[in-house]
Amino acid sequence: MVVVRRRNVKMFTFAFLLITVTSFLLNYTHQVTTTTWDPRHLVVQFSEHVQKLFRYPRRPCSCHTCISELGHSLWFDQRFNSTMQPFLTSQNALIPEDSYRWWLKLQGEKAPKSLNATLTELFGLIPGDRDPLQERGSYTCRRCAVVGNSGNLRQSQYGQDIDSHDFVLRMNRAPTAGYESDVGSKTTHHFVYPESYKELAANVSMILIPFKTLDLRWVVTILVYNPAFMKYIYENWLEHHGRYPSTGLLSLMFALHVCDEVNVYGFGADSKGHWHHYWENNTSGGAFRKTGVHDGDFEFNITLTLASIEKIKFFKGR
Numbered sequence: 199m200v201v202v203r204r205r206n207v208k209m210f211t212f213a214f215l216l217i218t219v220t221s222f223l224l225n226y227t228h229q230v231t232t233t234t235w236d237p238r239h240l241v242v243q244f245s246e247h248v249q250k251l252f253r254y255p256r257r258p259c260s261c262h263t264c265i266s267e268l269g270h271s272l273w274f275d276q277r278f279n280s281t282m283q284p285f286l287t288s289q290n291a292l293i294p295e296d297s298y299r300w301w302l303k304l305q306g307e308k309a310p311k312s313l314n315a316t317l318t319e320l321f322g323l324i325p326g327d328r329d330p331l332q333e334r335g336s337y338t339c340r341r342c343a344v345v346g347n348s349g350n351l352r353q354s355q356y357g358q359d360i361d362s363h364d365f366v367l368r369m370n371r372a373p374t375a376g377y378e379s380d381v382g383s384k385t386t387h388h389f390v391y392p393e394s395y396k397e398l399a400a401n402v403s404m405i406l407i408p409f410k411t412l413d414l415r416w417v418v419t420i421l422v423y424n425p426a427f428m429k430y431i432y433e434n435w436l437e438h439h440g441r442y443p444s445t446g447l448l449s450l451m452f453a454l455h456v457c458d459e460v461n462v463y464g465f466g467a468d469s470k471g472h473w474h475h476y477w478e479n480n481t482s483g484g485a486f487r488k489t490g491v492h493d494g495d496f497e498f499n500i501t502l503t504l505a506s507i508e509k510i511k512f513f514k515g516r
């Protein structure tokens with residue numbers, strides 16, 4: 199009888215200590231807690247930790263604030279859908295019918311080949327069987343810099359700051375060589391569509407000439423943006439303004455979904471509302487306003503609103 203009771207006491211003490219230590223380690227509040235071994239105090243602390251365990255869900259990251267945490271802005275909560283997947287993988291490649299119809303109309307492609315057959319071929323070539331950015335420790339702080347192409351980066355001296363991020367996202371023809379002090383030199387993700395690099399006619403095959411292993415790695419590390427995610431941005435965030443989101447907005451929204459902290463550089467039109475570039479005098483920088491393909495003003499307002507509710511930091515440049 200006594201032996202059984204002792205064993206029960208031991209088991210209770212062990213379970214009690216295990217739960218207390220675990221809940222301390224889980225660190226819900228970031229407050230410094232002093233531990234005393236007074237049994238009454240321990241019981242109170244134990245019950246407080248158990249209550250917290252049920253009251254608050256685990257924080258999604260270890261940054262000061264985490265983007266995906268809801269409950270701070272109704273505007274954000276009504277738009278942000280954490281279940282949307284930014285990457286197209288072989289697992290989600292069956293694009294929903296409504297997304298597929300919307301996407302087909304974007305560029306009025308005449309007689310396209312079967313998308314499903316093309317995706318099967320594609321994922322036979324590139325890995326794409328999983329989302330590479332979902333695999334991370336749950337208690338990390340992933341800091342991302344989204345670098346647009348704006349001329350406001352000239353003389354900004356943001357280079358070092360940009361390079362200090364875990365991920366640095368760039369787009370289209372953005373160069374870094376020769377512009378390091380303003381735009382940095384690190385890139386982890388570069389967002390492009392084929393003609394943003396080089397326009398090729400439909401019957402032209404690109405032939406990659408590999409001079410080194412890295413040239414082949416370029417093919418196997420390709421990641422594909424999810425058309426269903428593009429439609430989500432167009433509907434939830436752009437509220438159907440313009441014909442579809444710009445590469446800048448696609449990159450920023452991608453960052454909101456895969457990063458815990460997002461800092462934005464190189465966004466902002468010139469005094470005429472044109473998308474000028476930091477590395478060239480691009481005379482067609484205002485074409486998107488005439489064609490209406492993107493609603494630059496509405497997109498910019500989304501960026502400023504995200505900054506005003508402290509979901510992102512916006513660096514306005516010069």
Ligand SMILES: CC(=O)N[C@H]1[C@H]([C@H](O)[C@H](O)CO)O[C@](OP(=O)(O)OC[C@H]2O[C@@H](n3ccc(N)nc3=O)[C@H](O)[C@@H]2O)(C(=O)O)C[C@@H]1O
Pocket residue numbers: 346347348349350369370371393394395444445446447464465466467468472473474475482483485486
């Ligand atoms: C003439 C034309 O079609 N220009 C388009 C160019 C062009 O196709 C590529 O640069 C070619 O490499 O691409 C776009 O845009 P672009 O490549 O100019 O810029 C990328 C993103 O940076 C943000 N930006 C840029 C300049 C600026 N002054 N302010 C900004 O805020 C925008 O968010 C922008 O999306 C594109 O893909 O979105 C959209 C532009 O409309």
Ligand SMILES: CC(=O)N[C@@H]1[C@@H](O[C@@H]2O[C@H](CO)[C@H](O)[C@H](O)[C@H]2O)[C@@H](O)[C@@H](CO)O[C@H]1O
Pocket residue numbers: 305391393443444445485486487489490491
């Ligand atoms: C300025 C403009 O309207 N150019 C369009 C061009 O738009 C660009 O398309 C890109 C993808 O192909 C990308 O979306 C970029 O952000 C757009 O500015 C295309 O629509 C093109 C049709 O192929 O027609 C150009 O006039």
